[in-house]
Amino acid sequence: MVPPMQEPELPERLGKYQIIRRLAYGGMAEVLLGRLAGTDGFIKEVVVKRVLPQYASNSEFIAMFRDEARITSRLHHGNIVQVVEFAEEGGQHYLVLEYVDGPSLGATLYELRKRGERLSIPEVAHIAVETARGLDYAHHKLGEDGRPLLIVHRDVSPSNILLSREGVVKLADFGIARARERLSPTQGGAGTLKGKFAYMAPETILRGRLDARSDLFSFGVVLFEMLTGKSAFTGETEAHTIQRVTTEDLPPASSQNRAVPPEFDEIVRRLLDRDPDNRPSRGLEIVDAIANLRLHTSPPPSELLMETITRLFPIHRHEARDRATVRPAKPRVIVVDESRTLRALVRASLGQRYNVIEASTGDEARAAMRGAVPDAVVCQRTLQGMSGLELCHSMRENPRLADVPFILLASDITPELEAEARVVGVQAVLPKRFDPRQLEATLQKILES
Template sequence: MPSSSTPKAFQPRKVGRYLLHREIAHGGMATVHIGRLLGQVGFTRTVAIKRMHEHCSRDPEFVSMFIDEARLAARIRHPNVVPTLDVVALDGELFLVMEFVQGETLARLVRRSTKANLRIAPRVASSVITGLLEGLHAAHEAVGEHGEPLSIVHRDVSPQNVMVGTDGVARVLDFGVAKAANRLQTTRDGQIKGKIEYMAPEQIRGGAVDRRTDVYSAACCLWEMLTGRRLYIADNPVTLWGMVLEGKAEKPSTINPDVSPDLDAITMRGLDPDPTRRYSTAEEMAIELEQSVGIATPREVGRWVQTLVSKKLRELDGVIAELDSVASEISVPADLDSGVSSVGAAAPVPSDPPMPSGVLSVPAPGQPSAQPFPKPQTVAKPRPPAASSPKIEIPRPPLRSSPGV
């Protein structure tokens, strides 16, 4: 999801226990806003809130994808995955609440480097991709409430879906089109989901995908960081498909002489058109990057991020300060969660705090769906009550098995 170039004017509004503020990124299915959790006794927390487009919220397939993203991300507990904190459904709209990461997408960082004619140090590239691979491995290994493998395959690994923080940590985000066991929304045979430039050949063919498919996409990201350009470029999708299927990638060192033979070999193995010749797991590739190439420290990566997008980071600081000012003027009632319908992102994990009163969990298989949702509140000017609030149907997960990753 690309970042917004400049913050748009936006009237802050309360969405349950959250304050929704300016848009900071946008995509085809949703926009991302900076927000604030409004807790008791003055407790607050800055969050990112993904707001589904109104027209998408009326489409059952998009609603299922949105809820699936929350369910899956909530089952993955790892420093290299952006955590999902909550899902709220109000007034016919869906909001996915995530941890706020002070940083920028890998896509924008690579573009800024290329525009400034700056090569990305191989150590920095290796560090970012190692973090990406570790996050993917955590997703591939994720299990359900009863310990059953979820068989998650991200299927849309790309620089747009990797967030690199000023803390030097790379984090995977956006599991909206991921393949997994017991998803609400399923993909028909032969249907392609993802970005063609980063798809593995088997994905383009509409064949079976597994964790090695994500390894290929991560290797595409590594190649792009090392060279400053896309792996395959074509004028039309058909030609691009053919280039991916043919699989004649150049070694990164032919473009960037700073790339070592070891790093060349690791990258090219990850890009092998035959999945049986790739790394069998994302973790295996991450370990080889660490041991054979060496990776930059989080401090080095964090400085790289700050150098490239210092202006954007200052703008975010200003938006957060503005949000602090608005939030400080809002009184938090004792029954803040009363009457708010919040859809739990996944089955509860033992370490999670209990859900507050008035919270409605996403139904498990066999349970009834959610009830109609109340209206949100606008901070500056209360909105008149609507005659009725539209209802978002929360579909039930199908009971089916899925092949292991």
């Protein structure tokens, strides 16, 4: 029997970079927050993307990793995450990237959906213009020989658009991009479908065709999602998603959001045309079309976006920079309950000491765990779709989440329930009408142990 895969121990350093914490953990690589310290108090935070040790000898994956570094290192644009360096130390390959202090567009849309909110039209326009500029630059970048590099991102989606706390928009993750000089054709060549089907152009799904206009279709899907707050093509299954992308005509975004001007509907319609020849030929056409909307606001859209990010993702200040280490972020606690009122009570109880992430269902909770592993989960016993005990059981079967402390809230606590909870790995069962001090003390005791 193969033992379950465990997250590797966090290294103290990689090359000249002090490793602060793990930001994300994927199938073949992990993303770390690093820190470069120099003389006279110079400090720079970076992102370190490291190949997991068990894949260090996978030549095909290493070739793809090198290609990502080669492609992205040539892209010097304010709307594209910059490469700092690519290095190898002791058999460990890692890519050092610019650190964007802020959430992804995907995380932002998720938080807004939970609150029944959307981005404002000026904010959407700002994000769209900046993303389109980054895409246009990548699509038309020339190589040293003066020939086009023919870069296609292939994964334009909300998770790969980063929003800084200053309102700056950056396109990230060229890990599966295709380019003329890509070294590993099996990773970037035609016939290999890579990316997310819900954002993939129909000609790519059906015929494997791929060029800059395919990225613009994906961009149109993202634009529709920003305007409506809803996914454009995501279906109940992968096959259903593919069927929707290749056959379904979307309603105008204005039919779901009255604030959308008709001109914006037309931009989305052109981007989502199934015939690539009918789409805009380049990203700058989108920049010009949105500029013609004359969406002038006071404050400017970038400041509106700053305010939205600050509200959705409160800042937790690091300790003074002259300290030898950086204090980790507040422990991340996911609170799962169908009652918005109870979630608000838990947030009010724990918010001073913990970063509280809210979820109303087990599926929402699992989605919140796909990035950084939470420090603890506080969950209602009865949920729509799956119970709190079922959620805990599913976590214990996942090596990444097997050790995450789990507190169950129940209206009627019986010895039978407590025994069942212990079997699936629940650390504590508390009354749903909890005493805030009891919840905080229980959580603190569990985390300290």
